[in-house]
Amino acid sequence: MSDSTVNVNAALNTTAGTAHVGTTVGTADAAATDAAPLLSVRHLRKSYGSHEVLKDISFDVMPGEVVVLVGPSGSGKSTLIRCLNGLEDIQDGEISFNGRPVSRNSEKAWRKLRTRIGMVFQSYDLFPNLSVAKNIELGPTAVQKRAKAEVDEQMDRLLADVQLSQYKDSYPRELSGGQKQRIAIVRALAMNPELMLFDEVTASLDPEMVREVLELMLRLAKRRMTMIVVTHEMEFARRVADTVMFLEDGVILERQPGGDFFSSPQTDRAKRFLESMSPVAAE
Known part of the structure; x- marks a missing residue:
């Protein structure tokens, strides 16, 4: 097992019971309490030249829900989360916040909305x-x-x-x-902010520093902060996610309650991905 995995597991064990475990309960509770999504994405498409990196993406995020985006490198996770904060232009589709569509490529509209959507990058940007x-x-x-x-x-x-x-x-x-x-x-x-976006915020950290950041995010989840998280920390994702969306090649291959995704992924591709992310077993 790698040092990174050891520290991640330690962080999760330290805060065990503080974060809601990713099951159908979290999403169902949010949906029952707040019938309207905080964020809605419909038929979003994003291209760089002739290369389409996001293909007909649609999903909702309910108030208080934690959505975790997982998938192989290059699947479109970081591009998607940047589109949700207007940091990337989109070629088609609609993004609505609190029931109001955002003028698709209007920088003025996005500047206003960014006061309500927080985003944290892996490079700190202080x-x-x-x-x-x-x-x-x-x-x-x-x-x-x-x-x-x-x-x-x-x-x-x-x-x-x-x-x-x-x-x-x-x-x-x-x-x-x-x-x-x-x-x-x-x-x-x-x-x-009403919504927090996290884009691989532990990716550039030394293993011993991963723990303190994950502990903070777990506390935010416990407080029902609405969050969309891009991460490769699978044990963290298992503990924090109400919903997991698995992306590959710009497509959402699976969208499941967190507990269901990790216990019984629906596609062979997701199964292979989870196997590849498991700690290396000792010989």
Whole structure:
């Protein structure tokens, strides 16, 4: 078993019982409580030149639901999640948020919507010339025009929650990878998003730093934060997912409740994928 797998499993065992396990219950509860989806995607298509990378993608995300996107590299997961925040233009289809269609390739419409959709990348994307506090304050004060005192009060609570209060006046270069990623998540949460998007946020971390980020995401799941997560951490996905969507070659091959996907995938391709992601057995 790899060091990465050991640390991921340790993180999940440490927080066992804190996150809702991916079963039909999570999705059903969300659907019963909130009949209308928070996010709806219909017949989305995305191409780079003549190469179609997303092919007729349709799905809904209910309030409080955690949707995990899995699949081999190059399947379109990261492209899809970037389309959901307007970071990639789409050639066809419709994206609706809270029942309202987003003008497909209108940067003005997407700028407004990004104040309600938080996104965290694998590369942190903190401003290196700004302190942690300034990184967090910038969006709420400059974009949302909120009072600095209100933002600072929220920031202090969030930093305490992730045990990074002592780094408020530090600069990104003074932080570890795991600390930078937690600050990036705090920065997104400070905008009070209704939906959080995570794109392989542990991919660039050293194995020992993966744990602290996964623990934070598990706590967000417990609090019923609506999330769409791209990840290759299968044990984490098993614990956190209400719904799993398995992508390959730009197509959703499977969409199942999390527990069902991992116990009984419907396609041979998904079975082979899960087998390939299993820890290497000792000889």
